[in-house]
Amino acid sequence: MNALSDYKGQEPAWCPGCGNFPILETLKTALFELGMESHQFTIVSGIGQAAKLPHYLKCNTFNGLHGRALPPATGMRLVNHEMPVIVTSGDGDCYGEGGNHLIHAIRRNINVTLLVHDNQIYGLTKGQASPTTTEGVVTKTQPFGANASELNPISLAIGLDCSFVARGYAADSVFLKSIIKEAITHKGFALVDILQPCVTFNKLNTYSWYKERVYHLDETYNPYDRAEAFKLAIKPPDKIPTGIIYKNNKLTFEERISILKESPLVKQGFSLKTTLKELDTFY
Amino acid sequence: MRESMDYTILIGGKAGQGLQTIGGVLARLFSRMGYHVFSHQDYMSRIRGGHNFYQLRFSDKEVSSSKKKAHIIVALDLTTIELHKEDLEENGIIIFDAQSVKQTFTGQEYLNVPFDKIAVENGGDKIMSNTAAIGAVLGMLRLEMTLLEEIIHTNLKKKGNDIINKNILTAKAGYQYAINECTQCSFAVSMPGKNGNMLIDTSQAVGLGSIMSGCKFYCGYPMTPSTAVMNYIGSKAQEYSIVVEQTEDEISSINMALGASYGGVRSMTGSSGGGFALMTEGVSLAGMMELPVVITLAQRPGPATGLPTRTEQGDLLFVLHSGHGEFPRVVFAPGNPEQGLYLTNKAFDLAEKYQIPAFIITDQYIADAQWTYESLDTNNLVYNDYRLRSSEGEEAESAYKRYSFSEGAVSPLAVPGDSKRLVVLDSDEHDEDGHMIEDAEMRTKMMQKRLFQKLPLIQQEIEAPFYFGGEKPDIVVTGWGSTYGIIKDAVMSLSKTQNIAMLHFSQIYPLPLYEHFDYLKILSEARITICVENNATGQFAYLMRAETGYKFTHNINHFDGRPFLLESLTGEINECIERL
Ligand SMILES: Cc1ncc(C[n+]2csc(CCOP(=O)(O)OP(=O)(O)O)c2C)c(N)n1
Ligand SMILES: [Mg+2]
Numbered sequence: 001m002n003a004l005s006d007y008k009g010q011e012p013a014w015c016p017g018c019g020n021f022p023i024l025e026t027l028k029t030a031l032f033e034l035g036m037e038s039h040q041f042t043i044v045s046g047i048g049q050a051a052k053l054p055h056y057l058k059c060n061t062f063n064g065l066h067g068r069a070l071p072p073a074t075g076m077r078l079v080n081h082e083m084p085v086i087v088t089s090g091d092g093d094c095y096g097e098g099g100n101h102l103i104h105a106i107r108r109n110i111n112v113t114l115l116v117h118d119n120q121i122y123g124l125t126k127g128q129a130s131p132t133t134t135e136g137v138v139t140k141t142q143p144f145g146a147n148a149s150e151l152n153p154i155s156l157a158i159g160l161d162c163s164f165v166a167r168g169y170a171a172d173s174v175f176l177k178s179i180i181k182e183a184i185t186h187k188g189f190a191l192v193d194i195l196q197p198c199v200t201f202n203k204l205n206t207y208s209w210y211k212e213r214v215y216h217l218d219e220t221y222n223p224y225d226r227a228e229a230f231k232l233a234i235k236p237p238d239k240i241p242t243g244i245i246y247k248n249n250k251l252t253f254e255e256r257i258s259i260l261k262e263s264p265l266v267k268q269g270f271s272l273k274t275t276l277k278e279l280d281t282f283y
Numbered sequence: 284m285r286e287s288m289d290y291t292i293l294i295g296g297k298a299g300q301g302l303q304t305i306g307g308v309l310a311r312l313f314s315r316m317g318y319h320v321f322s323h324q325d326y327m328s329r330i331r332g333g334h335n336f337y338q339l340r341f342s343d344k345e346v347s348s349s350k351k352k353a354h355i356i357v358a359l360d361l362t363t364i365e366l367h368k369e370d371l372e373e374n375g376i377i378i379f380d381a382q383s384v385k386q387t388f389t390g391q392e393y394l395n396v397p398f399d400k401i402a403v404e405n406g407g408d409k410i411m412s413n414t415a416a417i418g419a420v421l422g423m424l425r426l427e428m429t430l431l432e433e434i435i436h437t438n439l440k441k442k443g444n445d446i447i448n449k450n451i452l453t454a455k456a457g458y459q460y461a462i463n464e465c466t467q468c469s470f471a472v473s474m475p476g477k478n479g480n481m482l483i484d485t486s487q488a489v490g491l492g493s494i495m496s497g498c499k500f501y502c503g504y505p506m507t508p509s510t511a512v513m514n515y516i517g518s519k520a521q522e523y524s525i526v527v528e529q530t531e532d533e534i535s536s537i538n539m540a541l542g543a544s545y546g547g548v549r550s551m552t553g554s555s556g557g558g559f560a561l562m563t564e565g566v567s568l569a570g571m572m573e574l575p576v577v578i579t580l581a582q583r584p585g586p587a588t589g590l591p592t593r594t595e596q597g598d599l600l601f602v603l604h605s606g607h608g609e610f611p612r613v614v615f616a617p618g619n620p621e622q623g624l625y626l627t628n629k630a631f632d633l634a635e636k637y638q639i640p641a642f643i644i645t646d647q648y649i650a651d652a653q654w655t656y657e658s659l660d661t662n663n664l665v666y667n668d669y670r671l672r673s674s675e676g677e678e679a680e681s682a683y684k685r686y687s688f689s690e691g692a693v694s695p696l697a698v699p700g701d702s703k704r705l706v707v708l709d710s711d712e713h714d715e716d717g718h719m720i721e722d723a724e725m726r727t728k729m730m731q732k733r734l735f736q737k738l739p740l741i742q743q744e745i746e747a748p749f750y751f752g753g754e755k756p757d758i759v760v761t762g763w764g765s766t767y768g769i770i771k772d773a774v775m776s777l778s779k780t781q782n783i784a785m786l787h788f789s790q791i792y793p794l795p796l797y798e799h800f801d802y803l804k805i806l807s808e809a810r811i812t813i814c815v816e817n818n819a820t821g822q823f824a825y826l827m828r829a830e831t832g833y834k835f836t837h838n839i840n841h842f843d844g845r846p847f848l849l850e851s852l853t854g855e856i857n858e859c860i861e862r863l
Contacts, residue, residue, distance in 0.1 A: 010718050039703045044542070047710070054707075055718050060699035061707040062545050063719075064538060065568055071535040075542025075550070076699075078526045079500060083546070083700045104531035259524045266547040266698065268524050270497035272666045275523065278491055279659060282481035283315065 004032045009056045014049060019170035019196035023117055024056055026173045027086075030180040031057075041084040044073040046098060048090035048124045050117035050196075067097025070105040073112045074253075080264045081111070081254040084184065091118045095131040095151050106160040106189055108253040113183045113190045116153065117170075119198035120205050127201030137204055153193045155233035158226060158246050163188030165229070165246040169214045170196040171207060175242065182244060188252050195240070210240070217243030224248065287344045288473050291352065292420065295336040295367055296359025298329050301413045305357060306337030308417050308434060313341040314482040314655040315430055317475035321346045321768065322653040323846060328507070328591040334362045339653075343473050347619065347654065347768030351848040354470065355423060357416055360384055368392075374469055378419055378461075380412070394423075394465050396457065405456040406449035414450045415457035422461025423468045428454070480655035485645055488620035489579055490515030492627025494523050497666055498577070499548035502528040502536045507591050508647040509555040509581035516551075533558040537565030537578070544574045545708060547670060547698035549631055553579035556589060559598070563605045566640055570610025572708045573686070573694070573733060575634035575641075577627070582646040584844045593844035594648035596764055596817040600825065602642050603792055609730075611737045613745075614642045614792035618767020620654050622789050628664045629790075633744055635669045637737050638696055646817070648846040649765035671695040673702045684715040688728065692736035742793045747800030752784020758811040760856060761835065763788040763823045766815050769847045773856060776849075781860065784809075788823070794830050803831055813837040813859050817847065837862075 007028040014020045031041070038058040045051035047066035054061040060083075062072050069087045077085050087094075094102055094116050105112065122128040127139050129146035132153070136145040157165045164186045168176040176194065183190035195214065197207050221243070223229065229246035254260055262268075292309060294302040306322060314320045318341040327333035338353070340346050352372045358364045358379040371377060371392055380398040381387040387395060396419045398412035406414070414435070421431060432451050439447045461468070483491075490512045493501070503513045517527045526543075530536045536552040543550040554562060559580050569576050580602060584595035602614055613633050617623035623645070630641035683704035687694045694715075697704040707717030712729060714720045749767070751774065752759070758781055762770045767787050774785040786802055788795075797803055806812050814824040814835040819842040827833050837859040841847060 039700065039705055042699055052719070055709075058705060060705055061709070061717065062542065063707075063709045063711070064541070064572075065564055065710055068534065068538040068565070068568075071530065071538035072542025072545065074528075075500065075502070075539040075544075076546040078528065079543045079546030079548050079550075080700060100531050101535055104535070257526060259521060259526070265499050265524070265526060266701075268499070270499070270666065272495060272497070272661075272664060275495045276661060278494065278519070279481065279661070282483045282487070283479055 002032070002037050004028060007031065007038060007057050009058045012056045013052065015200050017199040018049070019119060019198065020049060020053070020117060022170045022173050023115070023176070023194055023196060024053055026177045027053070027115070027180060028057055030177050030184065034181060034184060036084065041086060042076060043086050043088060044069045044076065045088045046090075046093040048093045048122075050088055050090040051093055053088040067093055068101065069093065070098060070101040070112070070114070074105060074108065074110045077110050077112060077254060078257070078265065080266045081260055082264050085112045086184065087112055087114045089114065089116050090123065090130075091116060091120060091132045092122045092130040095153055099131070103160060106157060106162045106191070109163050109189050109250055110253045111188055114192065115180070116191070116193050117196045118153070118193050119196040119202055121198050121202040123198055123201060134204060152233065153191065154245055155230060157191050158230050158233055161226070161248065162191055162246070163248055163250055164190035164244070166190070166192045166244045167240070167242045168192055168194045169210055169242050170194055171210070172214065172242065175216060179244065186247065188250060213238065213240045214242055215239060217241050217245070287342060288471065289340065289342040289344070289346065290354045290470065291338065291340045291350050291372070292355045292357065293336055293338045293353040293367060293370070294357040294359070295334065295363030297332045298327065298335050299331045300359045302335060302337050302359060305413050305416055306339055308438070309420060310339050310653055311434060311482055312430055313339075315434070315479040316426070317477040317479055318343060318655070319345050319480065320482060320653060320655045321348060323349050323648060324651045325845070326592050334366065336363065336367070343475050346772070348772040348849045349846065351850045355420060357420065358384065361386060364388065376423065376465065376468065378416070378423070391467050394461070396460055396464070398457070401456045401460060402453050406453040408449070411450055411453040414453045418454035418457025419461040422458040423465050424470050424472050425462070425468075426472060428458055478657070480657055481659070482653050482655050483620045484651055484653045485617060485620045485623040486511035486581070486650045487515050488617070488623030489627045489643055489645065492624040493551050493577070493631065494519055494525070495624070495661070495664055496628045496631035497549050498525060498551050498631065500526050500540065500543035500550035501552065502530050502539045503553050504530055504533045504536055504558055506555045506558040508583060508650045509553045509558070509579065511650060512553050512579055512581070533561040534565065537562040537576070538568070540576050541565060541569055541572070541574050544576050545699065545706070547672070547701070549575070549577075549635065551577040551579070553581065555581045556583050556585055556598075557587065559605070564607070567606030567608055567610070568710050569640040570606055570608065570612070571710055573638040573696075574708070575638055577630045577634050577641050577643065579643045579645065581650045582644060584842070590844040592647065594646045594765070594817060594846050595842065595844060596646055596822070597819070597842070598644065599763070599791070599818075599822040602644055603826070609734060610639070611637070611734055611741055612640050612642065612792070613741060614644065616644045616764030616789055616791050618649070618764055618787060618789050621656060621659055622767070624659055625663060626789060632665050632667065633741065636667070637693060637741055639737070639741070644764060646765050648817075669696070671697040685717040686713060686715045686729065686732070688715060688732060692732055692740060738793070742796055745790045745793055745795045747795050748802055749787040749789065750784065750800065750802070750805070752778070753782060756784035756805065756809050757782040758813070758860060759784045759786055759806055759809045760813045760815060761786040761806070762815045763791055766817065766847060769849060769852055770815055772849050773853045776853060777856060791823075791826075794826070803833055806833055811836050811860060813839055813856060815839045815847070815852065817841050
């Protein structure tokens, strides 16, 4: 068996106090507790501060293009559905540049765990408005305030009947760990939107701002009720529920592809000889 | 010596009238009889209406292009008669159904065949009028009916015996009608007297090539004319265990194909025009990550959405430069289905051997064009698994470095999950482990490995261009990709009176080394060298000039969205010769 220290990767290049640190540590602990060793899973990411995470956690890594983490994650799952795939992404990466892929990954219900480090700002490019930036927030690029209303990833996902929809808070490690563990073990596409303070560029949504608003959903809450979940998702953000907001048990994309029933594609052999008969079909 | 038999049949009508069915059945029929067939399609970007045609040429010798003039025109509508009557060969005949085109024509060159009436009387339904037309064409040529009956049986197997019998009756009646009424028909058809030929188009050949190369994953987004490859692979996906996925857009296609490649299988994507334009960031990602991927581009005229269903060779330079940054690639452009099969296999092999993106570029004309072969050679196809695989975690994870310098240009590519090796890929510049770096020294070393060390190895793999002609030709006609067949037919016919040669490139980039075959010498010593391209600016001529310093003396460029036809190309080559 492995040790927690085995997951240690490169030294993070994040700002001191960044909300990404507790997310990284929580993810490591979750993986450790699930007994998943470094070579047994893959992290796919795009570009952004959040997307650097796989370099800081020893694992199979596909650190691709900005906004494009979900397509390679899907390709990987279709080729090897025995390989757990986690995507780490930012709010810009996933809800902005890669928004189309999110919609369709949810529709496919590919069995991938998506962790969105939602700091409501573009971190890597130094503080422009992201899709989740609160309307009216002033940045260098939006000197008159962000003019578009903010995207609600939770109601979007529930609207698409996403298989697993949760919200966590970076600084609430123990609870976040339980959510991440459930998301990883959930069969189907799992979205975890993680509220993440950005100490350098987001002066509105600070640790104390979140602390005042965030609360846990308790055991009486039934995440299988889609209408209730939707009501919760669209409540005004003066109080922010965290926990598993919605889930269902629909078939995964991988399960619906019959040629994957026997074994993963990557384990199916090939011989040129067996294909030669195809030529006969052209006579 | 008797002139060889060489007939062209044009079937014209509106989209949705079934001219592809008529053309397809006739092409299959002639190739099964053992004739050589060449067909191409000309269609508009619409599902109903408009004017479309399917043209097929059949002969007892090899044919590899279309002619302008037709011997038989099957007119399913009035427009076909109006547009194509000038294209009729001497003693040629236009058949039409006066009732359905609502006009009649008289004269030697017209034959009114009541397709609809024959269908209703014999099959009980107007829907079989196309079967009547096929029968009539056979009757006009005085060919036998037996093979047609066989084809009807196979094509309509799912529809049941009643439908099959009705179609056979209808075909026979159409046949008999032509025998009786076409007294002016004077076609002299030789019996080929050999075994049947195979009939295949280049989209099918590329699809077949990918299946025969062990492709396990194909994804794409529909776009004419690239969709045919996806459809072909899709139709075989169950049998050969291939995942075929229609993605949400082309950006997803290339990235998903790369994810599949990372997962450990051979993968492919394809598109046309703007769809490929969307993929270019992903092409660059393949270059940076050193991930094998095969990309097929079926060109259509641009800019933007251009002429969606028509043909052009306008994207050569775009493909060569697609993707930001500098990285190696190979670019192949098959000139016929045989090359399509071979080069697709080679693209998969080189993509994996050198961990690079490999391109196969076709265009609407060659993608749809059908050719016949007695057989296709499969002895030259290869399958080598170049990946580092293992079933047991025998090695410590720290020992494996994805971009290790220790093996030279190509670092072994491991498969995530099948051992303890961690496979770390990054789109940023990285170190041997695959982790992001920014230092100048490592950057330079990685560029050396990824680009400069690979290039000479890749170049050695590129074979000589196709050459047809004598040792010291006066005139050399050069082309690339889809113009192979038309240039060959034109040069063959001109070689009776001229010292003329043909040079054709299907392995385009990197350009072949002179040491395999000194094409530069041939060109430099010729008096007239003509580069024929289906584009406006002469992109291959540009590439030659840039890479070798050689400038062709003449260029023939078409950019009207239509393919070259034999009479006009021969005429234009002659003009170049006379101008000198
Ligand atoms: C195609 C493309 N466009 C733009 C960029 C520049 N870019 C990199 S990260 C980023 C946004 C990052 O924001 P987010 O995804 O929220 O991540 P964060 O840094 O906040 O974690 C942008 C615009 C890029 N790398 N690629
Ligand atoms: Mg962000």
